[in-house]
Amino acid sequence: MSENLKTFLNWSSGKDASLALHYLQNNSKFSVEHLLTSVNDHYDRISMHGVRRSMLEVQIKSIGLPFSTIELPLEPTMEEYEEKMRQILERLVEDGFKVSAFGDIFLEDLRTFREEKLKEVNLKGEFPLWKKNTSELAIELIEKGFKTIVVCAKSDLLDKSFVGRIFDKEFLEDLPDNVDPCGENGEFHTFCFDGPIFKFPVAYEIGEKTFKSYSNPNKEDQSGDIGFWFCDLLPKPN
Secondary structure (H helix, E strand, O other): OOOOOEEEEEEEOOOOOOOHHHHHHHHOOOOEEEEEEEEEOOOOOEOOOEHHHHHHHHHHHHOOEEEEEEEEOOOOOOHHHHHHHHHHHHHHHHOOOOOOEOOOOOOHHHHHHHHHHHOOOOOOOOOOOOOOOOOHHHHHHHHHHOEEEEEEEEEHHHHOOOOOOEOOHHHHHHHOOOOOOOOOOOOOEEEEEEEEOOOOOEEEEEEEEEEEEEEHHHHHHHOOOEEEEEEEEEOOOO
C-alpha cells in the first residue's frame, strides 16, 4: 500500500472514532483530511448519539480538520440513507479521497455492508480498531488521556444513572457483564471532549436527561420498541 492515502473518517463524535483518528494520524500510510458525520436535521443533533450540532462544531474546531455532514430526516429509510451516503461518497471521490475509515471493532455484518457500499464508488475501507480486545481498548483510551462522557444508553441494559457519566475505570467496573466495555453492540454512546487529537478541551454543561422510544428496525424482532436514555450537552464558552 502506498503512503499518505487521502483518507476521511466517519466521525460519530465518540470515543472509538477518536481513538481511530489517533491511530490513523500516527500511521504514515494515511493522510486524514476530512471528517464525515451523520446528523438528524429534524433535531439538529448527531444521529444515534443525540449530541447537538453546536457541540459537534466546537469539537471539530478543536480537532482542526475539514468536515461535512450527511443531513438525514427524522426517521430515514435505509434507501434514503444509502442514497444520501452515496452522493457524499461520490463527491469525496471526486476530491481525490481513496480511503473511508471507521471506528468499528467487531461487527462483521456491518463491516461487510460498509465495504460493499464503498466498493461501488471505488473507495477502500479502513478499520484501525478491528478485532482488538474491547476491554484493552477501553483502558488504552483512558490511559492515553482521552476524556469522554456517556450521552446515550440503551434502557433495557443501562439505567438513567449511566448517562452523563465520564467514561473512566469506575464506569467500566459498574457495567453489567452483558454490556461490552466499548458499547460496540450499541449499548451506549459517548462524546469525546479532550485528548491527544484535540487542540483544546471542549467545554460543556450537562443538560436534561430524557428518555426516548423508537420503533425496532429489525422486523424479525418481536420484542417491541427500543428505549434509550439521553443526556443533553450544552455548549459552554472556554
